[in-house]
Amino acid sequence: MKTFILFLLFLSLLSCSKEEKKIAILISGEGRMSKVGGFQDGLRALGVKDVNFDLYTGDNNLKKLEEKAIEVINKLDEYNMIAVGGSIEAYYLKKLKPDMKKPVVIMGGTAIKTWGLTESFSKPSYNITGVDNLNAELMEKRMEILHKLFPSIKKVVVFCTPQFEASKVATKITVKAGERYGIKVVPISVRDVLDLEYVISHMREDGFDGIVITPCFYTENFLTSYILQYASFYQLPVFCLSPEQAKKGCTVAYGSSGYQQGYQASFIAYRLLKGEQVKNVPFEKVRNIKLVVNERVLREQGVQYNQIALSLVDQIIP
């Protein structure tokens, strides 16, 4: 009899328990953490509080990223959703589990179609949706701004990762845009830090006036800090992708911040958590695109720039 009453009490307790959402966050490295912050803040701002986040980071290592992706897939049943830091993370998930049942939200991805993550932005496929940060598409605009700000720059180098199709596409756009504005764009692939130092140390001798960062795995992670370090030493202006990079030492940056991308992606996640199907939640273009100039770096490098064009700048970092 006592057992029976305890059983009833147990059932009543079960019925009272509230379901808690759980989201896995997969990122390639610490460079994506601003996106995670924006994503979490965005969800909180939307009133989604009963969510637990499990963070899986690849520590800037592709092999480890793949391992983490496998780990997430193995625990897929535990999660309501997977948020990924960019296209490469989504790519690994899709590669490992093509018939993904759980919704995947990209907190700012580049060249999404090129990565094969969807066939249509308005009708997402493969259960993947999110925010397109337009980093590849914006390369043309960046070259335009570079030309306006630094009319004297005629030859730049871009670092790319040839094994990634998206990096190649971004490089191609950059090269083509450079041609329009009379800037020679030379893509260079580096294997490691030594390679990078060698290239940057000889850039002046080779007639390069600056560095343009394109979206790729390395530039968005550890390599950027090395590039900025060497560029500062050799006094080469660097055009970066996001305002956060300008704060880290980029001369100029144009694009959307990782935090803004994550924040924008949170609304997509919010809709999905409310039960909407991924195919009905289109990809969104990034909406908050800013031109940021690091005044200190600009002054230190002593690069000639167009004063009038400075009126285009949205934010000047002193």
Added chain:
Amino acid sequence: MRVSLKTKILLLFTFVLTIQGISYFHHFYILKQELVQRWNEETNVLVSIMSDKLSSLLEEKVSQINTLIAKYERLGLSPEEVLWRLSGDIAGVSEGAFYDTSGRLLAFSSRLKTMPEFEKQLSSLLERVERLGYQKDSYGELYIRIKVPDFQDNVFKGFYVVSINLNSLLEDVYSLSFQHVNLYLLDSLGRTLLSLQHTVSKNFLRVSSPVKGTDWTLVIEEPYQTVLEPAYQFLLRAFFFGFLSTLGLGVIFFLVIGRIFKPLDRLKESLLEWNEKRRISLQGSDEIGMLSKTFEELVNRLEREKEVYMNIFNGSVDGMLLVSKEGKIKRVNKSFLERYSVKEEEIVGRDISQFLEHGSHQTLFIPEALLTIGSKRYVVNVCTVPINVEEGEFLLYQIRDLTEKKELELILYRTSKLSLAGEMACCMAHQLNNPLASILVYAEYIHNTVQDEKLREKAGIIMRQALKSAETVKKLLDMAKVFDGKPQEINPYSITREVIELLSFKARRKRVSLEFTADINTHAGMMCSSWKLEQVLINVIENAIDASQQGQKVEIKLKWENSCFVWTVRDYGEGIPEEDLQKVFEPFYTTKKDGTGLGLSLVKRFLDDMNGNISMYNTQKGLEVVISLPSKTQC
């Protein structure tokens, strides 16, 4: 139809369950109606708020555009720079163009593209804010192009055309709504400009509200199923918890009822089977247990009382019969069985009318009635009392046997007659003794004095007959005596022979032959009064001779059987009517014309005195009389 208490409780439980179920569904129905009504009320308010917000957001954008244009123009920025600043400062604005007063495209700027797509020539040149049209990109995002006239110092300079992302506006509005709703923005023709959320369902609840300052309509719809989800949840939970609680209560109920009914069931079994002495120990210390024990005590007391009644029934000296209303005998006591030498199965189950002539279902007293058991009849008096016992209404027959009393009365009657006969005989004997003495004296004188031989012989006969008569008279006087002397050792064979010899004269005269056969030791003796035995044999054989016709014979047989001497005297006369067979031993009863009716009554009395017995049977031809006498005291 009889329904047990347990079934009634079960039916009540089922009834309560049914009521519970009906109330669930009734409440569910009411809840559904209330949910729909509440949804309509709340969502109407919500859509109105959302449309107002959308309208204000749009107005805010236009106002921001106007303000910033004025601001940046005062700073001396070119239209291209102004447009760049607008797209940077205003969320949702990504590109714009500037047209001169005649509507020609002069400048453009975009945050995304180097070459945005704008019309070369404006179609409308009205100097007011206008919506020029919509654009959708590959992401499905909708942009509305707003034309804003540019006045500098009240001088009309041209038009700014700005693309505003409607998705971002609608998303701001959407965050106000609740889960599962579909949000639509319709144009004036009812076409969908933009939609958020696409829940697929057949039935929707729908409310709409116009967006002020535009020709748009904001629509919220939600699947009927989703709106009613709380009702279904209620029904599910109510059913689930109702089922669980009912199950729980049912188990508790079952246990409680079981505790109540188990002792009652055992009590019922006990009561049903108490007749078969199968006692069941009743358990429990609660009220039901106490009740059961009380019942058990009651049953015990009833059983004891029943035992007492049964003892009275069986121990009664009188015969007792328990007879049903239909006249069937249900029970018989031992006294009855013993008294009438019958077995219980021969009585129980039979109809009372088979045994008693009078059968009634009322209190009755019959002083004398005939009870027939087999071929025997008994005189009884009957008293009936109606009684109610557990099986129904019965009549209790108390049967008191009067047969012995009747026999005693008969004997008394017969004795009184014999006593009268004895007195008469004594009187006659005294009266005859003197004449017989005279006859004997004179006969002796004649015999002694007369020379004639024939006369002497006849005088001798007279003298012997007179002596015989005197002897008879003496015997008559003896018969009248209470004590007739001690029994003596006699030889039945010799006595029988003497009697036959004595009667042979009479037999010869009637031409009836006497045949005597003896199947005994001719020297065997017995203890009895020889005179009485002679009188018995004389009377019986004489009667047989009297009953015989000329030429017939009388057979006398003597045999030894069961320690008794048995005489069988058989004649071939007409016999005695069956109905008179019992009367022949009564004094003064006779079938003969000149008979006294004393003979057989004397025979009966003498045999009774000697512990003998006599019986008569009509045979196919004639009568057979069987006399038995014990060799010493009784057979």
